[in-house]
Amino acid sequence: MSPDALPVLHAHPFSSYSQKVLVALYENGTPFEYRVLDSDERLEDLRALWPLRRFPVLVEGGRTLAEASVIVEYLDLRHPGRVRFLPQDPIEALETRFMDRFFDNYVSTPQQTIVYDRRRPESLRDGHGVAAARAALESAYAWLDRVMADREWAAGACFSLADCGAAPALFYADWTHRIDPVFANVIAYRRRLLARPSFARAVDEARPYRPLFPLGAPERD
Numbered sequence: 001m002s003p004d005a006l007p008v009l010h011a012h013p014f015s016s017y018s019q020k021v022l023v024a025l026y027e028n029g030t031p032f033e034y035r036v037l038d039s040d041e042r043l044e045d046l047r048a049l050w051p052l053r054r055f056p057v058l059v060e061g062g063r064t065l066a067e068a069s070v071i072v073e074y075l076d077l078r079h080p081g082r083v084r085f086l087p088q089d090p091i092e093a094l095e096t097r098f099m100d101r102f103f104d105n106y107v108s109t110p111q112q113t114i115v116y117d118r119r120r121p122e123s124l125r126d127g128h129g130v131a132a133a134r135a136a137l138e139s140a141y142a143w144l145d146r147v148m149a150d151r152e153w154a155a156g157a158c159f160s161l162a163d164c165g166a167a168p169a170l171f172y173a174d175w176t177h178r179i180d181p182v183f184a185n186v187i188a189y190r191r192r193l194l195a196r197p198s199f200a201r202a203v204d205e206a207r208p209y210r211p212l213f214p215l216g217a218p219e220r221d
C-alpha cells in the first residue's frame with residue numbers, strides 16, 4: 001500500500017451515522033476517499049468488510065473500523081486537526097462519550113425504529129413499538145432540554161464527538177417526531193448544529209436523497 005493512501009470511507013450521504021463521520025472529516029478538512037454506497041456491488045464490498053453490513057465503515061492501512069463513534073475517535077488519534085473530538089483529560093472525556101451514547105441510544109435508536117417500521121408492509125407494522133419509540137423521543141427531548149439550558153455544545157463549551165452525532169440524530173429525529181416548541185433549548189441547539197459549516201455541507205450533499213425519506217421529508221431545513 002502506498003504510504004500516501006487515503007482513508008476510505010464506505011458511507012451514504014443520506015445516512016445519519018455516515019453524516020456523523022462526515023462532520024468529523026469536514027471539521028478538520030481531513031482528506032479521504034468517499035466510497036458512496038450507491039450500488040449492490042458497493043454494498044457487497046461493505047458486507048465483505050463488515051458482515052453486519054451497517055455503515056459507515058472506514059478502512060485505512062489494513063485496518064477496518066466500524067461504528068461511527070469508534071471511527072471519529074480513530075480520526076482524532078490518527079488524523080488530529082484543529083478540532084479535537086475528545087478532551088485530553090480522560091475523566092472529562094467520559095462526559096463527551098456519555099452524550100455521544102445518549103444521542104445514539106436514546107435519539108437515533110427510537111428514530112430509526114419509527115422509520116424502519118414505516119418501511120415494512122402495513123400488515124407487519126408494530127404500532128406498540130412505534131408508540132414506545134415516540135414516548136422515548138419525548139423523554140429524550142425533555143431531558144436534553146434541561147441539559148442544553150446552559151451549554152453551547154453537547155458536552156460543554158467545545159464542539160466534540162457528541163456534536164458530530166447529535167447533528168444528524170436531532171436533524172432526523174425532528175423530521176420523525178417533531179420537537180415540541182416547549183423544548184426551546186433543543187431547538188436552538190439543533191439550529192446551531194445546522195449552522196455549523198461541516199454539518200451544513202453534509203445536509204446539502206444529502207438533499208437529492210430527500211424523496212427517499214420513508215415518512216416524507218418536510219419542506220424545511
Ligand SMILES: N[C@@H](CCC(=O)N[C@@H](CS)C(=O)NCC(=O)O)C(=O)O
Binds near residue numbers: 015
Ligand atoms: N451502531 C452503528 C449504526 C449504523 C447504522 O445503523 N447505519 C445505518 C445507516 S444510518 C445502516 O447501516 N443501515 C443499513 C440497514 O439498515 O440495512 C454506528 O454507530 O455506526
